[in-house]
Amino acid sequence: xxxxxxxxxxxxxxxxxxxxxxxxxxxxxxxxxxxxxxxxxxxxxxxxxxxxxxxxxxxxxxxxxxxxxxxxxxxxxxxxxxxxxxxxxxxxxxxxxxxxxxxxxxxxxxxxxxxxxxxxxxxxxxxxxxxxxxxxxxxxxxxxxxxxxxxxxxxxxxxxxxxxxxxxxxx
Amino acid sequence: xxxxxxxxxxxxxxxxxxxxxxxxxxxxxxxxxxxxxxxxxxxxxxxxxxxxxxxxxxxxxxxxxxxxxxxxxxxxxxxxxxxxxxxxxxxxxxxxxxxxxxxxxxxxxxxxxxxxxxxxxxxxxxxxxxxxxxxxxxxxxxxxxxxxxxxxxxxxxxxxxxxxxxxxxxxxxxxxxxxxxxxxxxxxxxxxxxxxxxxxxxxxxxxxxxxxxxxxxxxxxxxxxxxxxxxxxxxxxxxxxxxxxxxxxxxxxxxxxxxxxxxxxxxxxxxxxxxxxxxxxxxxxxxxxxxxxxxxxxxxxxxxxxxxxxxxxxxxxxxxxxxxxxxxxxxxxxxxxxxxxxxxxxxxxxxxxxxxxxxxxxxxx
Numbered sequence: 001x002x003x004x005x006x007x008x009x010x011x012x013x014x015x016x017x018x019x020x021x022x023x024x025x026x027x028x029x030x031x032x033x034x035x036x037x038x039x040x041x042x043x044x045x046x047x048x049x050x051x052x053x054x055x056x057x058x059x060x061x062x063x064x065x066x067x068x069x070x071x072x073x074x075x076x077x078x079x080x081x082x083x084x085x086x087x088x089x090x091x092x093x094x095x096x097x098x099x100x101x102x103x104x105x106x107x108x109x110x111x112x113x114x115x116x117x118x119x120x121x122x123x124x125x126x127x128x129x130x131x132x133x134x135x136x137x138x139x140x141x142x143x144x145x146x147x148x149x150x151x152x153x154x155x156x157x158x159x160x161x162x163x164x165x166x167x168x169x170x171x
Numbered sequence: 172x173x174x175x176x177x178x179x180x181x182x183x184x185x186x187x188x189x190x191x192x193x194x195x196x197x198x199x200x201x202x203x204x205x206x207x208x209x210x211x212x213x214x215x216x217x218x219x220x221x222x223x224x225x226x227x228x229x230x231x232x233x234x235x236x237x238x239x240x241x242x243x244x245x246x247x248x249x250x251x252x253x254x255x256x257x258x259x260x261x262x263x264x265x266x267x268x269x270x271x272x273x274x275x276x277x278x279x280x281x282x283x284x285x286x287x288x289x290x291x292x293x294x295x296x297x298x299x300x301x302x303x304x305x306x307x308x309x310x311x312x313x314x315x316x317x318x319x320x321x322x323x324x325x326x327x328x329x330x331x332x333x334x335x336x337x338x339x340x341x342x343x344x345x346x347x348x349x350x351x352x353x354x355x356x357x358x359x360x361x362x363x364x365x366x367x368x369x370x371x372x373x374x375x376x377x378x379x380x381x382x383x384x385x386x387x388x389x390x391x392x393x394x395x396x397x398x399x400x401x402x403x404x405x406x407x408x409x410x411x412x413x414x415x416x417x418x419x420x421x422x423x424x425x426x427x428x429x430x431x432x433x434x435x436x437x438x439x440x441x442x443x444x445x446x447x448x449x450x451x452x453x454x455x456x457x458x459x460x461x462x463x464x465x466x467x468x469x470x471x472x473x474x475x476x477x478x479x480x481x482x483x484x485x486x487x488x489x490x491x492x493x494x495x496x497x498x499x500x501x502x503x504x505x506x507x508x509x510x511x512x513x514x515x516x517x518x519x520x521x522x523x524x525x526x527x528x529x530x531x532x533x534x535x536x
Contacts (some may be wrong), residue, residue: 108399
């Protein structure tokens with residue numbers, strides 16, 4: 001963590017100390033005068049502590065700079081620059097960076113809201129289908145025709161419950 | 172539907188104002204959604220962006236609220252048209268600056284809009300006049316579920332809906348209300364309110380979002396956090412914060428009338444005089460004058476039916492709408508002349524203020 005006497009953003013001496021209570025948790029930010037001005041902390045029309053915390057948490061030198069998202073090639077340095085991730089898989093790749101950030105940023109660290117039920121059902125069916133298709137190929141290759149027949153029947157069963165147009169994003 | 176006909180069609184925002192919208196002008200909810208396995212718009216290659224764009228807009232256009240909608244790319248919009256859509260809160264400033272492979276689908280009644288390839292693949296928005304958080308949530312929840320039939324969202328059980336920015340994770344929902352708080356502004360209490368609202372985990376912004384000023388005493392109050400609470404809990408919490416702001420505003424009005432009704436009526440009367448007679452009006456000044464007239468309506472100085480006229484003028488006094496009405500582009504100084512002309516003609520036939528009822532009711536003067 002940053003030294004409390006230094007600005008969280010630029011390490012100059014901090015003169016503005018900000019406390020916000022979210023869900024009975026105390027969040028503190030220390031800023032120097034110019035950063036406080038620049039971030040609009042003194043602006044009565046409001047500012048977002050969450051954005052500030054996000055940027056502040058990016059400041060300490062990252063320990064694992066070599067990490068890359070395999071899916072999209074995004075790096076931790078990219079995140080430092082943009083403040084946004086590259087793709088959904090980045091959340092897995094940069095888990096170590098994201099998790100400590102969330103505690104300051106949100107009310108909790110686990111989702112308790114809406115679940116995309118239909119999409120998840122569809123996804124598990126697609127996963128099953130992919131596995132069965134693999135089984136089928138394997139079985140044919142090794143001439144296990146009984147297994148192949150079973151896989152084929154299961155595939156046609158699953159296909160009846162899945163919409164014909166498998167979305168691209170599920171592949 | 173074309174952009175030209177959409178601009179000239181009555182909208183949810185400008186044509187349904189009633190006494191129910193006295194302090195909360197409108198309610199807005201947006202959900203951020205992304206497709207699984209695809210790069211977020213800011214990181215996707217141009218070809219990927221185009222692919223995502225095509226898939227999303229097709230799915231959006233197929234939903235029932237989007238029948239006969241406007242389905243348009245950012246590139247097809249002129250600068251003025253973009254500005255008008257921003258002023259109507261139908262697209263964001265960020266989208267209006269987007270490169271290729273981005274656009275918006277807007278329902279005919281302008282209550283729904285879905286931006287594609289803004290910060291996230293989908294930014295679904297519903298807009299309702301007045302204080303209608305529950306209704307807005309039900310409407311957007313249905314639209315989201317309809318989209319989910321065709322699109323595979325990026326989602327994990329622990330982090331919820333995955334978004335480009337980690338500040339939106341979880342529900343990826345921002346619920347907000349646009350509030351008219353003139354008495355809190357006049358009595359210098361807004362700073363205190365902003366601080367209290369911040370401590371409750373809500374954010375206060377100006378009329379046009381981050382960084383915009385609060386001209387016209389109009390403020391946007393929304394939830395700050397999205398993870399760790401369900402949509403219903405966030406809405407319930409926001410609802411109670413809004414309720415208490417409404418009470419504070421009503422108290423502040425009461426206090427202003429008790430302390431010095433004459434001073435308050437003077438402000439309203441002068442605003443009316445300026446709107447009827449001025450020849451140069453900046454957008455900020457116009458907003459503040461209209462805000463005072465709106466306060467007058469709430470205090471029964473003007474009839475209730477005039478409220479929707481003011482709410483319409485709040486939007487029509489904005490630079491984009493003003494230039495559209497005049498069919499041209501104008502320098503800011505010319506716009507101030509045009510704005511004054513426009514408002515003079517609107518207020519030439521406006522009902523005159525009647526302070527007698529309010530005087531009696533407060534027992535002063």
